[in-house]
Amino acid sequence: MTNIENSCAFAYNTLLSWPRSSNDRWRQRKPGTSYFQDVEVKPFSEFLTDSFGRKHDYLRISLTERCNLRCQYCMPSEGVGLTPQERLLTADEIIKLSQLFASEGVTKIRLTGGEPLVRRDLIDIVREINLIPGIDVIAMTTNGVTLARHLPKLKEAGLSLINVSLDTLVPAKFEFITRRRGWDRVMKGIDAALQLGYNPVKINCVVMKGLNDDEILDFVQLTETKAVDVRFIEYMPFDGNKWNYEKFVSYQQMLDIIRDRWPELVRMQDSPNDTSKAYQVPGHIGRIGFITSMSEHFCGSCNRLRLTADGNLKVCLFGNAEVSLRDVIRSGHSDEELLKIIGVAVGNKKKQHAGYLNRMGIFIKDLHSNLNTAKRRFINQFGISIPSTFSTWRFFPAPIFHRCYRSTPARLSDFNDSYLNNKKFTHVDGKGKGKMVDVSQKEVTSRTAIASGTVVLAPEAFELVKRNKAEGGDVLTVSHIAGITGAKHTSFLIPFCHNINLSEVNLTFDLIDERYSVVITAKAVTKATTGVEMEALTAVSVGALALYDICKSVSQNNVITDIKLLHKSGGRSGTYNRNEDISIKHHDLQ
Template identity: 35%
Template sequence: MAIQFEDKFKRKFYYLRLSVTDVCNFKCTYCLPDGYKPSGRKNSSFLSVPEVKRVVSAFASCGTSKVRITGGEPSLRKDFNDIVQAVASTKGINKVAMTTNGYRMESQVAQWRQAGLTHINVSLDSLDPRMFYQITGENKFSNVMSGIDRAFEVGYEQVKVNVVLMKDLNSGELPAFLHWIKDRPIQLRFIELMQTGEMDSFFDKYHKSGVSILNELIANGWIPKVREANDGPAQVFIHPDYKGEIGLIMPYEKHFCESCNRLRVSAMGKLHLCLFGEQGVELRDLLQEDTQSDALIERIQTQLQTKSVSHFLQDGNTGMTPHLASIGG
């Protein structure tokens, strides 16, 4: 292994979130309420499979062991299975995850598993088909639910389900979600609504603090689960009476950034040190040849020394990220 990627606050980075497209076919109210709109960039091709392989290899050689493939909706890439295979075959990578809206899972999840995908996160913001449609703009609830069932059929022992809880929309569904995971090996991850540049008024209207959910879980006998080094930001809770687990992602919590262990690369090949950070650092010029890996590693490590101690969301700073689909959430 080369140097371990580490910033000036001694945080080590075991986890890469790699976006492979910013295109999505859903119109979720908190992310792309008006649907996907091409940016109009010139030469705006997404990272190729060889470029993906090179960037993942550089991260793996510096201590990264987990890669999450994100979008937009990553399965919209026709070469998605090739991307999974390229990541999974990289020495040092032992977890290959994806985040998906789930609409293609039923038909394709067996192929994803065969290609080397080890973990799946599915976005599912409601167990009510009508509310699902209201939030996503798509009448695909039954497709997503069938896809989750299919994932278990093809051999996944656990599926993670991401839920953005929003006040006066789906926040009243907590009891239904808890009932749903009682006998299912699902890790239900409640994600606190995050404020981005284009979503100020939406945030003000629908934000619900994760602390209220945390207090309710603890009062009802849920206990914290021990974290692994390459785990994401969720605080995970387990209960003796439940087969499923609960994860809470609360970015407004005071010490949220202290355990940061992840970096992001956009579908256009830019390094982002934080979801709510900066314009990004160009890596693509160093992804054209296998011989450029040393220069690539040096550029990433140099930029890491500029990573801030916090995202400063708790101070009302929304950063420069226009919406979550732009760099993979």
């Protein structure tokens, strides 16, 4: 059997052989009964009702991982890896799954991304979904850059609702946040939507302290004359977006700012499954709202399911459980078998998301309950005890935590005693003092190390570097020479590095237009008794500093980031290759 067939067979057989006992809530399905013990079948589909009684009639479908913007809070500066095209859902598969979910009670479908407008068959997909019985609403979340051009045909095809992501009303700031131009086109798209009768047009604004929190009142002012619903979204952590608490602005803080200007602000009635807390300034045409995923969760009324672009069903955006419906479809399983697998996934949905590990990262605190509950949850789920002194918000990328909890003992005390006793700093002696490692008895071998780093430049600086390279200039040549010189002087810069003879040092510079970035890669080779990781890393660092020094006369808005070891080989510890992970886009929340 193929890997796909094996995974599908495993999921299906797991369902059929689910352990049953007097205390188990799962039972063999019988006509007229539910999967849930002692719960009668409700009119709404049992497959889409979880164990807490939540009925999932809202499906979000990511049409693509691609985007024509590079928002700083959404995407790491080095970009993300993309799933091969053949592993993404086809239009036919999207329609088939939409029909299946609609047959079980889904009435609303939202198309997201990435950026859905970059998918060429978007209009055809909307048209086909609009023909599915039971689908009352087809919505789309977009960055709006190309919205005005596509919107007339999308409306004709059946698009019902539009959400536009816009984090600033200042064109220059838009370019800084998104690393692209296009603010005027986004505004044109919003106006086009209003002219075509979309009411309201929802505007999603991620609020970040020191970046756009000074524009909150300007966004509220938009609602005076425009039929827009501005939704202020609390800034949330994602792997690679460099989240920190200093950037966080809470719902209550935003509300206080607005009430200082409009004390008559009125709280509106929310619908049962709304994620946004609605308000309106009396006399204004539009409204505002707050999506409070960080400070006040709305898990209890969650009616959403998600399909990723590669066909994975996620019952919770912050959950770690996913099941590939794409693989099930492509292996030829029936709709009934597919529904059973969906039913198991929905039935296993947690009560709330906080504190769970997923592909984006991990919260080491339950923001929606007390700290002791959060501690117990992590002890139960991962077998790791959180120290009693822990009181701050922390965010660890998922790959780091994967390595931690998969390789360490069950308890923190065990971790300290048994695990750490086998680990030590080689550059520290038994008394805790720094020392140089004695390599005189090590074998002389050929050793190689490769490192990389990124210099994110201001757009104008990037264009000048690009032009200089095209004209045979020496901006990158100077950086190249600086990197080689830095590698040769590593032992003078890093206290405990050995002075070794380098047989090769070379740097390459890749200009990434869509990110205004220069990716520097350095390779160092030696034949010695010790490795050359530090030489490769120093070459990248000094080369990046030299480029930064040249560009700072044009703009101070340049950043050196993501310096890392990619590969090393030839030493006693064996070969190391760095694994990279993919992050998820922020606006999948919206």
